Amino acid sequence: MSNLYGDFNQKIDYVFKIVLIGDSAVGKSQLLARFSRNEFSLDSKATIGVEFQTKTIVIDHKTVKAQIWDTAGQERYRAVTSAYYRGAVGAMLVYDMTKRQSFDHIARWLEELRGHADKNIVIMLIGNKSDLGTLRAVPTEDAKEFAQRENLFFMETSALEATNVETAFITVLTEIYRIVSKKALTANEEAESGKSALLKGTKIVVPGQEPESEGSKYSCCRSS
Amino acid sequence: MRIDFLQSANLANGRRIGGSVAATDPRPSLVGKESNFSDICATDLSLLGLEKGPRDKQHENYGLCCPETMMSNSTNNSNSNSSHREDDRKESNSTLTGVDSRFNQTLRNVQGLLKGRSFPGKVLITRRSDPISDSGLRSPDIDRSFSDKDAGTSEQLDDSVVDEIQSNSKTNSSSTVNKSRSLTVNTESTSKESQKSTMGARATDSARLTKFTKALSGSTVILEKMRELAWSGVPSYLRPTVWRLLLGYAPPNSDRREGVLRRKRVEYLDCVAQYYDVPDTERTDEEVTMLRQIAVDCPRTVPDVSFFQQAEVQKSLERILYTWAIRHPASGYVQGINDLATPFLVVFLSEYLEGSVDNWSISDLPLEKISNIEADCYWCLSKLLDGMQDHYTFAQPGIQRLVFKLKELVRRIDEPVSRHMEEQGLEFLQFAFRWFNCLLIREIPFNLVTRLWDTYLAEGDALPDFLVYIFASFLLTWSDKLQKLDFQEMVMFLQHLPTQNWTHLELEMVLSRAYMWHTMFNSSPSHLAS
Structure with missing residues (x-):
């Protein structure tokens, strides 16, 4: 299983859990489809509850698997979706740059996120639908300013044209990787009898973060 | 269909429960024999296909009635009632050219709309045409003429199916059907043949039509009777009337x-x-x-x-x-x-x-x-x-409750898969939330939804509880598959289930198994409490 170059069971060094949040119909699911499968669907349905995708990338010669949870945008679902913030080490906070209101709500989303997620979570503010430039309702400067004030990364993207989508996700993943690998890592062998060689391995505990508990044992900060 | 299920058990079981299955409509037939039935279930789970091996076999049996087989001889039995679905398929074949041109038109429209831009990667447009082959969406006229033409010909009536189950001998009607099918399917046993035709043509079966017409014709419709009939599917042209009644509208x-x-x-x-x-x-x-x-x-x-x-x-x-x-x-x-x-x-x-x-x-x-x-x-x-108000109030407690019940039920029915899911850290909420929230509409082809809803509406007030059984049955369709997947694979699999090519056969299978489990566990709560 430690054969880096071999076989079908690719060695995974890190698994990072990321959440996608923001108002309804800003393009969260499409950003995810673009990043994970390089697809864009013109007739997608509203997300109910949460949906899930993964994507494996290489950072600094390490294999990083992103486990991305895409959440429903409607307020009514927050009670259900906020449960998924736990254990997330990254978040994409998305608004629609042609809908001012979706940007105005960002502060509330951020509050929600900071209330439920880990303190060290890496957050990227995303203004999606940059292909609809003529309909822009949120000036880049407004968003930039907000991001600086709140200490967030910021990027304008188009899931349709695949502009900046990969860059945005990889920026977040790289930053998470940087934080995780910089910190003193205490590796402890996990006694696990699981059948899957893929998921078997060493657990990396990041000091200062709460230890993972039952429900999220396959989420972040875990190498195999 | 439920009879068919029992029938398989019956065959495997040396006719142990043969006597309890004698009625035209499978649902009421079981009701009277509930205790008997659940006793048997308690001791002979494996014979009813509840354990891995036998259930797999059942899948194989049903596999015999796959649409491909039926399609290949569709030209031979266009007069037979049981060829209902073949007719649909022919319809869909003949409209295929039109479908393609419509699809291309849509594509052109979209391209025009987004003119001057180039998109990297795949741009997905779902073909807006697949759900043609639904009996539920056929025009009233087609259905009517269909039933008129077929009355008294080579169709399989429910009653004859039951006769067969009891006597296990070929009746005239079944042999006619057999003839038309024998080109592609080896007639391994009469019972399989009868299974096939019942499932293929249940809703438009003329005996059922007669019953529906009769039940609707009186000055007062007896809702209980209507529920029993509707549970197994409503003929499409009666569906609007029946649904309005069942819902109390x-x-x-x-x-x-x-x-x-x-x-x-x-x-x-x-x-x-x-x-x-x-x-x-x-x-x-x-x-x-x-x-x-x-x-x-x-x-x-x-x-x-x-x-x-x-x-x-x-x-x-x-x-x-x-x-x-x-x-x-x-x-x-x-x-x-x-x-x-x-x-x-x-x-x-x-x-x-x-x-x-x-x-x-x-x-x-x-x-x-x-x-x-x-x-x-x-x-x-x-x-x-x-009937499900608290499914949509704050934090959606109704759905949370049913998801919990689903988890419990699955644990009782299929311990290995339940244990596997737990070991992998999979939460039922991660996939079943949408099932309850949208009542499975998102999970099956749209053309099957109306048939599924016949059963929903027939359940009436009991629907929320019965949903748990339907969804357990739905989930465990992939019991073997799930046990081979890890956490991530399972979440993705369960959120994108391979039901695109499902026909009424698979849906009927899910429903009848749900019914069977409901009968078992509801009449013997100790199964659930142990």
């Missing part, structure tokens, strides 16, 4: 029916005028937000069926949903309720629009008809949701 008393419907339709129009047809300035902030949310979701409702892309259809949907939301402030509009309105729209429109839903144009209808249909949808949606 139309009164059982035929003298009062027209009057009540007329009054209710006027009442709906008044509601729309009062709540929907007002300027935004007269709405509260919450109402504006809600309307905006509904307006965002209507274009995203069943986007893979082109009919729902018509502007007037989306406006109708918007009026229905907004009016419902305003009148149900405890929950308001919740995403997913838009999906729940669609079966009603399709069914009530089928009274006026002929042919496949893909060729429907709502502008063919006069405004008055549209408003009547809309009203019926509104009231039926209201009735349906009355």
Whole structure:
């Protein structure tokens, strides 16, 4: 299983859990489809509850698997979706740059996120639908300013044209990787009898973060 | 179908339960023998296909009736009732060219729309044409002539199937069917043949049609009887009438029916005028937000069926949903309720629009008809949701409760898969939430939804509890597969289940197994409590 170059069971060094949040119909699911499968669907349905995708990338010669949870945008679902913030080490906070209101709500989303997620979570503010430039309702400067004030990364993207989508996700993943690998890592062998060689391995505990508990044992900060 | 299931057990079991299966309709037939049945189930789970091995075999049996086999000899039995689905398929074949050109047209339109841009990667447009082969969406005329023509010919009646189960001998009717099929299918046993034809043609079976017609013809419809009949599928041209009755929207008393419907339709129009047809300035902030949310979701409702892309259809949907939301402030509009309105729209429109839903144009209808249909949808949606109010209130406790029950039930029925899911850290909420929220509409092809809803509506008040059994049965369709997957694979698999090519056969399988488990566990609560 430690054969880096071999076989079908690719060695995974890190698994990072990321959440996608923001108002309804800003393009969260499409950003995810673009990043994970390089697809864009013109007739997608509203997300109910949460949906899930993964994507494996290489950072600094390490294999990083992103486990991305895409959440429903409607307020009514927050009670259900906020449960998924736990254990997330990254978040994409998305608004629609042609809908001012979706940007105005960002502060509330951020509050929600900071209330439920880990303190060290890496957050990227995303203004999606940059292909609809003529309909822009949120000036880049407004968003930039907000991001600086709140200490967030910021990027304008188009899931349709695949502009900046990969860059945005990889920026977040790289930053998470940087934080995780910089910190003193205490590796402890996990006694696990699981059948899957893929998921078997060493657990990396990041000091200062709460230890993972039952429900999220396959989420972040875990190498195999 | 449920008989078929028992029948397999019966064969494996040396006719141990043979005596208990003698009735025309599978559902009532079991009711009288509940205790007997559950006793047997308690001791002979494996014989009923509840354990891995035998259940796999059952799947193989059903595999024999696969559509491919039936399609290949479709030309030979166009007169047979059991070829209903083949007819559908032929229909879909013949429209395939048209479908392609429509698809290409859509593609061109979209390309025109996005002119001058180039898109990297794949741009996905779902083919807006697959759900043609639904008996539920056939025009009334086709169905009627179909049944007339077939009465008394080579069809398989329920009764004859039962006869076969008991005598295990070939009857005339079955041999006719056998002949027409023997080209591709080895007639391993008569029982399999009868299974096949019952499942293929249940809803339009003329004996059932007669029963439905009779049940509807009296001055007062006996709802209990109607529920029993409807549980196994309603003939498509009777579906609007039957659904209105089952939901308690139309009164059982035929003298009062027209009057009540007329009054209710006027009442709906008044509601729309009062709540929907007002300027935004007269709405509260919450109402504006809600309307905006509904307006965002209507274009995203069943986007893979082109009919729902018509502007007037989306406006109708918007009026229905907004009016419902305003009148149900405890929950308001919740995403997913838009999906729940669609079966009603399709069914009530089928009274006026002929042919496949893909060729429907709502502008063919006069405004008055549209408003009547809309009203019926509104009231039926209201009735349906009355039974599950707390599914959509804050934190959706009703759904959480049912997801928990589902987890418990799956643990009782299939311990290995349950243990595997737990070991992998998979939460039922991660996949079953959407199932309950949208009542499985998102998980199966749209053309099967109306048939599924026949059973839902027949369950009436008992529906929420019965959903747990249906969903357990649905989930465990992939029991073996799931046990080979790790956490990530399982979540993705369960969120994108491979049901695209499902036909009524797979759905009937899910429903009958749900019924069987319900009978077992409900009449013997100790199974669940142990």
